[in-house]
Amino acid sequence: MAEPRKPWAGSTRRETLPRGWARLRRQVIRRDGGQCTTKYSDGRRCELPGTDVDHVIPHSLGGSDDMDNLALLCPFHHRAKSSSEGGTAAALTRVSVHRKPSTHPALDD
Numbered sequence: 001m002a003e004p005r006k007p008w009a010g011s012t013r014r015e016t017l018p019r020g021w022a023r024l025r026r027q028v029i030r031r032d033g034g035q036c037t038t039k040y041s042d043g044r045r046c047e048l049p050g051t052d053v054d055h056v057i058p059h060s061l062g063g064s065d066d067m068d069n070l071a072l073l074c075p076f077h078h079r080a081k082s083s084s085e086g087g088t089a090a091a092l093t094r095v096s097v098h099r100k101p102s103t104h105p106a107l108d109d
């Protein structure tokens, strides 16, 4: 198995990683089954492999480094979430990142 990407490599965030982060990160990956934890509005879970451990509530909003504030995300959803942070409570709405427009024909059944 290849060496996992270091969490700080390529990150544009300036958050200070907590002590024991590498171990914490491994625990989150194991807990979340190595899969992105983003849920779509219809309840399905993202099927991409999770590689990025994300603070559900970012440090800037008072989030902690506890396991229950950490979630595994795929690079796509991590980027989507990170880019929406800095707005309001983006962290609290991330379950609906992929909300489909209600006019989508596939939803007309």
Ligand SMILES: [Zn+2]
Pocket: 036, 037, 038, 046, 047, 048, 073, 074, 076, 077
């Ligand atoms: Zn994902």
